[in-house]
Amino acid sequence: MSLADRLAQARRSREADADSTLPTLESHAPIGRRINDPFGHLKRTVHATLLENLGPQLYDTKFTQADLEQKVRHTLQGVLAQEETPLSVADRTRIAQEIADDILGYGPLEPFLRDSEVTEIMVNGPDQLYVERGGRLHAVAASFVDEAHLRRTIDKIVAQVGRRVDESSPMVDARLADGSRINAVVPPIAVDGSLLTIRKFATDPYEVDDLVGFGTMTPGLAEFLRGCVKGRLNVLVSGGTGAGKTTTLNVLSSFIPADERIITVEDAAELQLHQEHVLRLEARPPNIEGRGEIRIRDLVRNALRMRPDRIVVGEVRDAAALDMLQAMNTGHDGSICTVHANSPRDVLARIETMVLMAGMDLPVRAIREQMAGAFDVIVHQARFKDGSRLITCVTEVAGMVGESSDSIELHDLYVFDHTPGYEDSGKPRGSLQSTDELPAFVDKIAAAGIPLDRTLLGIAGKKP
Numbered sequence: 001m002s003l004a005d006r007l008a009q010a011r012r013s014r015e016a017d018a019d020s021t022l023p024t025l026e027s028h029a030p031i032g033r034r035i036n037d038p039f040g041h042l043k044r045t046v047h048a049t050l051l052e053n054l055g056p057q058l059y060d061t062k063f064t065q066a067d068l069e070q071k072v073r074h075t076l077q078g079v080l081a082q083e084e085t086p087l088s089v090a091d092r093t094r095i096a097q098e099i100a101d102d103i104l105g106y107g108p109l110e111p112f113l114r115d116s117e118v119t120e121i122m123v124n125g126p127d128q129l130y131v132e133r134g135g136r137l138h139a140v141a142a143s144f145v146d147e148a149h150l151r152r153t154i155d156k157i158v159a160q161v162g163r164r165v166d167e168s169s170p171m172v173d174a175r176l177a178d179g180s181r182i183n184a185v186v187p188p189i190a191v192d193g194s195l196l197t198i199r200k201f202a203t204d205p206y207e208v209d210d211l212v213g214f215g216t217m218t219p220g221l222a223e224f225l226r227g228c229v230k231g232r233l234n235v236l237v238s239g240g241t242g243a244g245k246t247t248t249l250n251v252l253s254s255f256i257p258a259d260e261r262i263i264t265v266e267d268a269a270e271l272q273l274h275q276e277h278v279l280r281l282e283a284r285p286p287n288i289e290g291r292g293e294i295r296i297r298d299l300v301r302n303a304l305r306m307r308p309d310r311i312v313v314g315e316v317r318d319a320a321a322l323d324m325l326q327a328m329n330t331g332h333d334g335s336i337c338t339v340h341a342n343s344p345r346d347v348l349a350r351i352e353t354m355v356l357m358a359g360m361d362l363p364v365r366a367i368r369e370q371m372a373g374a375f376d377v378i379v380h381q382a383r384f385k386d387g388s389r390l391i392t393c394v395t396e397v398a399g400m401v402g403e404s405s406d407s408i409e410l411h412d413l414y415v416f417d418h419t420p421g422y423e424d425s426g427k428p429r430g431s432l433q434s435t436d437e438l439p440a441f442v443d444k445i446a447a448a449g450i451p452l453d454r455t456l457l458g459i460a461g462k463k464p
Contacts, residue, residue: 107153108142109198119200120242125193126150135242135387150194154184157196164288173285175268176201205272208251216244216381217391218432220455221414225394227452228377229255231445232334238341239381244389245338246270246314248381252336253312260334263306265299266314279306296320297358300327313337319358321351325367328374344378344395348408365406372399372408376441385426392416392432396439411437 105113112118112131120132126144130137144150158165158172165172170189174182179201186194206214208222217225228235229252237252239245253273256262262278264271269282281303286293296313297320303311304327315338316324328335341347348371355367380393394414401407412435420429438454445452 106157107149108144109153111142112140113198113200119202121196121198121200123150123194123196125195135383135389147193150196151186154186154194154196157182158184163285169288173268175282178203179270181268181270201270202247202272205250206247207254211248211251214388216248216389220434221391221394221432223453225252225377225379226255227445227450228441229253229334229336230257231441231448231450231452233376233441233444234328234333234374235336236347236375236378237336237338237381238344238347238378239338240340240342240383242389243381243383245381247389248379248391249312249314249336249338252379256310256334260309261307262310262312263303263308264312264314265296265303267296267317268314270314271312273312297323300324303327304332308332309334311335315339316351316354318354321354322358322360325351325355325370325374329370341380344380344393344410344412347378347380348375348397348410368406368408369400372397376444378410384428385422386428388427390416390428390432396437396441398440411435411439413437413439 108129109121109123112121112129115131117133118131119135122130122132122137123144124130126147126149129140129142131140132138144153154165157176158174161174161176163172163174165184165186167186167188170186172182172184176182176198181199181201183197184195208217208226211217212219212222225235235252237245237249250271250273253262253264253271256273256275258275258277260275260277262273262275263281264273264278265281265283267283269280271280281299283296283299284292284294295318296316297318300311300313300320300323304323311324311327311332312335313320313324317340324335324337339347339350341350348368351371352364352367355362355370375397378393378395378397379391380395381389382392383389391414393412393416396411396413398409398411401409414432414434416428417430417433418428422428442452442454
């Protein structure tokens with residue numbers, strides 16, 4: 001059988017597979033099934049020839065990214081033209097794009113990195129790729145050639161941020177140049193093959209009108225939270241992983257007046273504030289020798305020496321909670337941060353635990369008094385089965401229950417009503433409802449000169 005006949009047979013087989021079980025983009029075939037690429041050998045040959053022709057030019061710093069892309073694509077077309085393999089225009093274009101993606105970018109990940117609707121990419125080994133769209137996970141018909149191909153891609157990603165991942169350091173958490181967060185785990189920690197997770201950076205961040213449109217918050221709640229931030233209340237945003245805490249934090253931070261000095265402290269810089277006077281601090285992991293680590297706690301301490309009007313902490317997850325409490329209790333009102341927790345009550349329990357992690361021999365009552373004096377509002381958010389991310393509770397931290405009690409009193413101001421149930425897709429039929437509770441901090445907001453319409457809380461006519 002001639003080469004042309006073999007290619008024609010391979011093309012017919014590929015088209016039959018595509019028509020039967022493997023759609024071009026999303027696949028519901030059994031996960032782990034390798035996608036048969038009849039042009040795999042041709043792509044490897046062209047790839048090797050291209051690298052041989054360009055050689056060190058790919059790493060020459062005098063070329064800009066645009067120059068390099070143009071040179072690669074021009075050379076690629078020339079190499080493909082020299083191949084005697086008969087190819088259709090569509091196949092030639094696809095092969096050229098895939099090879100260019102592998103050399104200039106991150107191979108099979110590139111189409112999803114370019115797709116603005118994809119918010120997260122999850123690689124569970126060379127044969128399993130998932131993406132998140134609209135808050136829901138979808139298996140995609142894409143794969144790496146083998147484990148070595150996946151490892152080369154991971155090495156390329158982490159090398160760009162000055163990190164490494166190997167058997168001696170099998171886990172890495174870093175941020176790409178565009179702000180996307182990456183996490184990679186390789187064998188022997190990853191038993192079934194290398195794992196890669198990319199949370200894409202939103203180039204056009206959501207604003208308050210977007211969250212209202214999504215149903216994350218009501219218009220009344222948006223105005224109420226605007227008044228809380230402008231009135232310099234200390235706000236905690238809580239929720240589970242992927243609940244949308246950072247998005248809500250970004251929106252709340254946008255309510256900070258433009259004439260204030262804002263310092264952001266993050267593990268990986270994600271916040272996108274449009275105020276003019278914003279200073280961004282980012283934590284740093286230890287280097288290869290295990291030195292040079294800069295923790296969130298170190299940054300919070302340093303931020304206190306930078307004359308901040310506001311301190312915004314991307315996430316409190318360790319002993320930095322103690323420094324954050326000290327900041328909020330020493331005149332730095334209006335601070336905002338996020339915490340992983342299951343409920344507003346769990347927020348306080350987690351922060352108490354994190355304060356104890358600081359190694360200070362503090363009595364529990366002293367810690368709780370600090371929390372009761374520091375926090376004003378807890379905004380709790382959750383992700384539902386249909387992928388929607390909604391605020392489910394807004395709670396006032398009202399202080400200690402009594403002089404002889406160690407409990408902190410919480411008052412729910414808004415609570416999500418789950419009684420209407422859920423649709424078949426998992427979308428909740430309920431909505432966020434006011435509890436008609438009048439928070440004690442209404443007077444604090446008024447004293448700051450911020451008008452707050454009490455009807456937003458459903459408490460028109462009530463007095464403190």
